[in-house]
Amino acid sequence: MAASRVSSYSLESQRVSLARGSSALISPEGVREDGRSPHECRPAFLQTGAVNAAAGSAYAEFGQTKVIVSVFGPRESKKAQAYSDIGRLNCNVSFATFAGSVRGKAGQSTEEKEYSQMLYKGLEGAVALHTFPKTTVDVFALILQSGGGDLPVVLSCASLALADAGIVMYDLVSAISLSRLDTNLLLDATLGEEINQDGSLMLACMASRNEVTQLLLTGEWSQANLSEGLKLCLDACTKLAGLMRSTLKESTSNIED
Amino acid sequence: MTEHEHAASVGEDVELEAFRRLYPLEFLEKFLKDGVRPDGRPLGRARSTLISVGSLPHAEGSAMVKLGNTTMLAGVKLEVMTPSVDFPDEGRIVVDFQMPAICSPHVRPGRQSELEPVVSEQIRNALSSSMMVDLRELNIAPGKAAWMAYLDVYCLDSDGSLLDAALLATAAALADLKLPEVAVTDDGKVLPASSDVQEHRSLKNIQSKRLKLGKIPMALTCAVHPKYILPDPTAEEEAILKTTITVLTDFSGQLFSLYKPGGEVLASTSTVQDCFALAKYRGKELQKIFNNAVIDAEADDAMVED
Amino acid sequence: MVVGLSAAERRYLTDGIAQGLRNDGRGLYDFRAFSVELAIIPQANGSARVRLGATDVITSVKAELGRPQASRPSQGRVEINIECSSTAAPQFEGRGGEDLSLELSRALYRSLLCNNGTGPAIDLSALTVIEGKLCWNLFIDGLVLSSDGNLLDVLAIAVKAALSNTGIPKVEVTSAAAAEQEADFEISDNPDDFSGFDVSHVPVIITLTKVGRTYIVDATEEEESQMSSAISIAVNSAGHVCGITKRGGAGLDPSVLLDMISVAKEVSKSLLSTVDAEIMAAESRGDDQM
Amino acid sequence: MIELLKQKKKRTNGIKHCEIGWQSKLLSNSTYYRPCESQVLRLDTTIFETSRGTRMVHDRPDGRNPNQLRPLVCARGLLHRADGSARWSQDNTIVIAAVYGPKAISGRRENPARAVLEVIWKPKMGMAGPSEREAEFILKRTLEYIVLTAMHPNTAISVIIQVVSDDGGALSCAMNAACSALVDAGIPLKGLIAAVTCAVDKDGVIYLDPINKEEKEFHGHACLVFPGKPMSSFAPAGLALDSEPIERGIVTSVTKGILSAEDYLNCLERSRAASVKIAEFARSSLEKAQRGVELVVAS
């Protein structure tokens, strides 16, 4: 069949429409495109037990970002590893082909690999690996729809799924991202804001232990902006952790009913 | 409950679970003898079925189907292609069934599940034999441009009867698919309708539209036991009985295809006929659910347009 | 990189760090001595080799003409790709080094260019030749020849050195073409017709590795094997933080984090001046040879 | 049956020491099926009775009547390296199947209760795509029906299917080839299978063993697999009450295109009859081969 793709029509149009000046994304009164104030998070919806076949799972929706995470195990490790008396955490993140504005390709992209690494690093410190020696816990995430702040949503959702699977953890990991547009700090940025940002900050922490498990910063930051950004993220993480806690509580009370 | 009784019931639970694991077939047969299935439904009934369309704003058409625990999410992404010389006024639909690692403990990331190509092929067959979509509907400018629809069905939760759920999601996503309004130049370049018209003199606008659908295919998988036929089996039932027959029909019960890939139990003619009958009954049931879901979505559409 | 240390060695090493004396005699915030060589790959537009202890990396910069992305018509593109050679460690053979390579490439990219490719470190608009039509794309490739810890910091120095060594040929546009057509151009083949690259904004990366309760700068592979967590902080000459990447599992108290950032800023001052001095020295050596 | 097969395995091992070139072996083990009068359900007229009444029958490109199979050839033991192999051809559709195993496997796939079957389908040219993957799945599930996997726990049996040329009905040809190859490898089976493909035109006329052109032209076609010989072990005792001859139930059914329920049931009936012929042929070719072995051993 001689069918060949001429152009990806949606690609050009979407990208061009997203690249705008920072002025378009935040009004002088400090209102963002979607009506939020700069330090306001997107409406979040969390739910555990989204996938029945998994040992534990969670679904998270932060604005337009939608993510499912399944946890399997602890189960026998895939390949023979060197002698080790702690368990292994195996993380994998993938995008659905329709997650973005342009159709993705099957097969693991570098972005998926990087996200998988980041997910691992964010969770590693929170999971009590010594409680499942010689076995593996698999954490698999599927991003159904990418709408900005994908990684932090995956991280929070994954820690919920781990809790749902009954994996021993020191604390829940909550994560949030922040975009800097000029000197404006926009908490929990959308995709449009992320594309135009001058700097970004992603923070994952164990809120009740007051420990940062993952931190990612890009762009040039002054000390003042940096301190403020960190504080904003920490506060937001604490709030998010509260929401995650109540989600877990609800799910257990549902079972009792 | 006293503590003692509680302990006893826990003991029973453990025993039951052990029986279920050690003698799965006997466990199942005990239920079937009483005319119920382990999840509590009567022998001949399918699980509750939910269809919702338009759940993915990035996709031009999308649908989510829940069949008991089995969950499917289908999304259609459109791209512009040059039609083949043989069929200058036809577009293409490329169907792919995906089982990401999240859906089942048996799937590993990076390794294709055995079922992925099987279900993909069956959906493709069903689409082509039912002629649900006339590919000429995807035409933009004959010989120059046509829509290529990438239809990806993701299994989000795998609990048996994957083909049934996946085919339903495929059909619903195609029913939800809305071809966007575009403008076409003389040489077949396709531009978003909103783009600057002054620059290109010979622009022809093509209105946004939904596809006209022909017969809508559906599938009913039946797990076969020498004595019983279990429509819409769960993953556990599929694993225990090891034999399934999938009947592909349209909603009116008109048969397209009968699919039985091996298995431990032979299918006699009467078994086959029983499966046909079950599929016919199921077709009526599904038609209602399908129409409600799709019509609801279209009504929403109309409201937005008003 | 698996460094097998016995329990006693681990204890000795961490105790030493707690006492402020590391196994090679360094204090907590001392960098190992490093050397820079420039222009070691003649066919690249710029290249450098940096050796720090037994860590040995090569970076090269290649510039190619291309079309700018539709979303950013007035900017060139930069790609960074690091490869871990199996000469560095046997476990890098085949696909073994892929994870580390990706981690290093992405960490460098983020420090230099933010994550959407509009970095403060490299002036991307300076790469434009004709807006919307022609620009230079930079391909920065790094090769880890041998590894004894602190790869990211060394790679950052090597990238900075290679960029300072990079010359971009002058392009002469012969016909100012209309909107729709391709532009005609000529690349000057006069070897003196190069424009250099401003690297003053390119940051250095300081990785603070936390071993026990203390954190150290420029950890060797042995020391890295004992880390509980590590933070790589990119700091530019203005003293601004340009990127942070955390590695290692254990959590960090936010106040410790802020402490680490200020230590990194302090260390970066001396490191930046040493790097500049080493690059200058390497340049002068190169000139002598010519 | 199983004992017989085991004996055969021993004997084949014996024959390998006799250094018979594979060409001569090919001849000695090949059985040709010539569609003579006695073996084909031939109808005298081109008028075909269907349940919808009397219909005209299309002329078939190769001059066969609708109920006629193509000539079958089966050769076994033609690959030296494989534990068992068979070449099955239906005129221009030729498939070679090779069987390796039971051999040791390790890791996740290992099953302590039974042998693991794996099927690899190699198309005539190019890479295996999703339709080949599907064929592998169908073949695997079908062969699992006959292979007594419980006899070799913790092992793997791999079946490799190489399509040499495909002029319609490659799937059923591969089924037959794989079955013969399993016999050749001396793997314990609970019985044989026979696969038939048939096509249906718009009027409901059924054509056995269609060639490629017919598969494309006709309304729909089905590949049906039946157990090779009525055997009591196939029929669970509970179903003996059923009026139908249950032992001829379907092992596998794969259809393409549109088949109405009525067409499908007609196909079923027609292929069931044809499968008896194929099973007879397979069995006779097996027996002939066995006699050949006996001769060699005797001399």
Place this chain on the structure above:
Amino acid sequence: MEDVSSRGLHFQLSDSQRNRLRKSRELLREAPGNYHPSAFVNIADPIHVENEATVLKGHGTQVLDGQLLATLSGVVERVDQLVTVKPLRCRYNAETGDVVVGRITEVGTKRWKVDINFRQDVHLMLSAVNLPGGIQRRRTVIDELNMRSLFEENDLISAEVQSVHSDGSVHLHTRSLKYGKLTNGQLVKVPPYLVKRLKQHFHNLKSCAVDMIIGCNGYIWICAAVDSLPSNPEIEKITGDSGAPEMDSCNESISLKVRENICRLANSIRVLSALGFLIYPDTIIDTFDASISKGVAIKDMLGAEFLVMIAEREASRRTKNNYML
């Protein structure tokens, strides 16, 4: 001349440093005790012998078309009729009786596998170690199960080569109280050809309160002196408490002063190895003393200036000896 680069270290020299180093190297080359340049052969170089037929063709030689050729790059050595080529750089070649420092790589049934920088990992049999308590008895199944409590993966041990077998496998033993698990110190690796076999490989540097084991395999262990620590193996021997010195719990007792000494010694060895000087206790202590007398900070010992200084020092020492002769 190139910069000096050796395993684990790279020294970038300034022009003047480079000249100084070159000069001292030339001096060293002419110093006595060195091989005559003609003694060096490269691979496939002919080796001159008086009578082809009578010589015994040893390691590193081959006969091709009636000519004796070298198969290694190195120095020709003749002992009576035997002609061998001794390679300049090679892996450690184990010989019975060598004192080595090794790292456990694997705990198997009835034996440990040990890395001693040899061609292959060598074996330490359970029957070749001292059991806790020091009693001589048959090894039981219980002992087999408790092997990891004696030595586990990555542990460093000192041991002696018990036997070298014809198939290339090597067995160690630790059946003496001086051998066993190593604690309270650090390991420095040097090329094994820089270490010569001596009468004594265990050294107690009293002035620094440091013990040093120079393994013939190029692994050198420097640790806080055992006698400065509370558990003395001599006492244990009498009481029969524990055969193998168990010192895990004693790490904290290392004072900063001792740690500095260990570091300084380790860096002395690193410098010597970078220069390709033979490593004897004398040369190590000499370098150690030099660094103190010149007031060089420990971390600066790995700098180019100190390296050149040590090279010059060695050159002048050897030439002085020459005059004295």
